[in-house]
Amino acid sequence: MDPRIREHARTVADHSTGIESGDCVVISAPAAAEDLVVALHEECAERGAHPVSINSDSRATRAFLRNHDGDFETPEHLLAMYEEMDVYVAVRGDVNATETSDVDPERNAAYRRAMKPVLQERLSKTWCLTQYPTSGNAQLAGMSTEGYEDFVWDAVSLDWEKQREHQEQMVEILDDADEVRIKSGEETDVTMSLAGNETLNDFGEANLPGGEVFTAPVRDEVDGEVHFDMPLYRQGREIEDVRVRFEDGRVESYSAGRNEDVLDGIFETDEGARYLGELGIGMNRAIDRFTYNMLFDEKMGDTVHMAVGSAYPDTVGEENERNESAEHVDMIVDMSEDSVIEVDGEVVQRDGTFVFEDGFDEA
Template sequence: MTIHNEFQQKLDQYAELAVKVGVNVQQGQDLWVAAPLGTEELVRKIVRHAYLAGAKSVHVQWEDEEIIRTHYELAPDETFQEYPIWLSDAHEWVVDRKGAFLQVESHDPDLLKGIDPERIQDFEKAKGLALDRFFEAIDNDSISWSIIAMPSYKWAAKVFPRLEKEEQMNALWDRIFTAVRIGCEDPVTEWRRHMDTLTRKAEELNKMNLKELHYKADGTDLTIELHEDHLWLTGASKTPRGTDFIANMPTEEVYTVPVRTGVNGTVKSTKPLAYNGNVIEEFTLTFEKGKIVQMDASKGLDILEKLIETDEGASYLGEVALVPHQSPISDTGILFFNTLFDENASNHLAIGSAYPTCMKDGNILSDEEKEEKGLNESIVHEDFMIGSSNMDIDGILRDSSKVPIFRNGNWAF
């Protein structure tokens, strides 16, 4: 088999995996694919596999990075304070039709470098408000959704700056295929086996019913309170109609929600955060009664400040995720400058909204009940990486006794 044919076979496996395991398209279901230009070869295969799986219709929304950059550079300020009604209607159409949503990431990590942070913040606010119902459906797993990635030349150059241009793309493709288990004889079966392993770990944590987590590492001394009704979940989810799907591909995490006002101490990032076309590096956050009261960063502090100022909930945490340091993505030693991959190589936390599904009967809780249980609300949800090989995490049980959860960056039970 030639190298070209081998690549095409892997690309086809990847598309099939996204359709059958990621969003798990059902007979007669609509699928919306959001993708940047440059991903056409993969997206065309996704569309084909979706129809073969029984999709009723497949719609593709294309984005162009150069146009996005020009828009942020030249559009008037008021443009960033609104979101197109037709586009918010389209998102709600997916919810109303009980469709599936697939996002293909391939963006340049530095796409919006140098853009006024105020513009980025304004648009994120407008988008969050306009798509509130869509994001609520995502948070509650009311529709099947998934995120996958494909290399672009600028992204690959960021990850592998010392390689030649074509070698950069090949190297990033190789890492992505490895991370999503493409290349084995039956990727679909391999993924189901992998998710079974993560599910067993989540079940063990749920049996503990931890009261708190205490993180210790260089620059980190943080305590996070967990509600007695919290649930540890994996990337495997299920819609109300019983359709299984995997929201992030790859995924190596088990995660839950913190009590909104129960976070205290300081945490230090261990990987750069690629956020809205900017990179934030070496930052620390200090929490008091759940709220971020102090922050610092060696790079991108202005972007970090605007992120946390987005709304009241953006200064609180919405997710706690555990990923062992010795895991397939971390073992590559590669910094991806893409949260989809970097968060699955490291313990991480998320600024902003909580997933109600991480609470018993959370998807049927009223807004008042969510607030009562300490679930954070925000129009943002941004993961940042804090794990390392020297991180220890203790679990505090309901009787105040301790149990080791992580030692030296890896599972301790």
């Protein structure tokens, strides 16, 4: 076994989740990530925890969704397992990243609605989402398998305390903010209220790799237009050139240059899918290339992302309404050129450079 796999498992167990003696741990992973699952079982054994692994198989998911007839029901047996667990580790790793591309978007939306209670229970526990470097994801990123392995393991093995300190500077700016305005090029100009909400510092805990600060906009106080100029993969299909117009928080119009029907399915999942649940600012300079993998792409420096759908409970203040949805779909804006982030009228990022970084005055 590559020693970096065991290092990856130790980071998940120690830094990301803090697995302790007696913890009931559920590990969800595809067969291609078997080595990481084995290493995580070793870490659980050393700590006196109780692991159970389940296979997340995209071929099996596709088979179920394409052959299911009638309404979907919440799988109570799966929900019961999540109710009993203490820690959840989700490992991604595709053999074929487009496996579910021929599943009808409306059917997928119906399935996600049925799975909403399972998702909510999972998110109420200690959890970590991470990546195993597979050939399928390497191919999607346009990289060799070995090159992609280096990319993933370098990204998950940062000095996370140093990264936390760097990002905390932006957390302090946003925590005091009432209003944020994001402008990029001629097609993105959106304003949103953050008043009363909390900003979180993601330094490799719930997401590994980490590398962003994120919060929730006030549900009904987002106005403007956004051109999400970086593509995303959803349901095994590439959605690109997305344009969205917000009025009073709600998505009132949208378009996509490719696979707009997938976007239709997302926004039609439920009413909450038409509101923003997250504003995130990428701050991980070690992730320096786009790989068609949102776990990495949303953390890149020089980017912001906005997620339609559910808001994380810890980001929403007691006086504000939390947006709820069966969806949470991140989309990215490139902020490297002709772009600014303004907080209460003051520019805090210009062309990707933050006010607390060298070169801001020259940007």
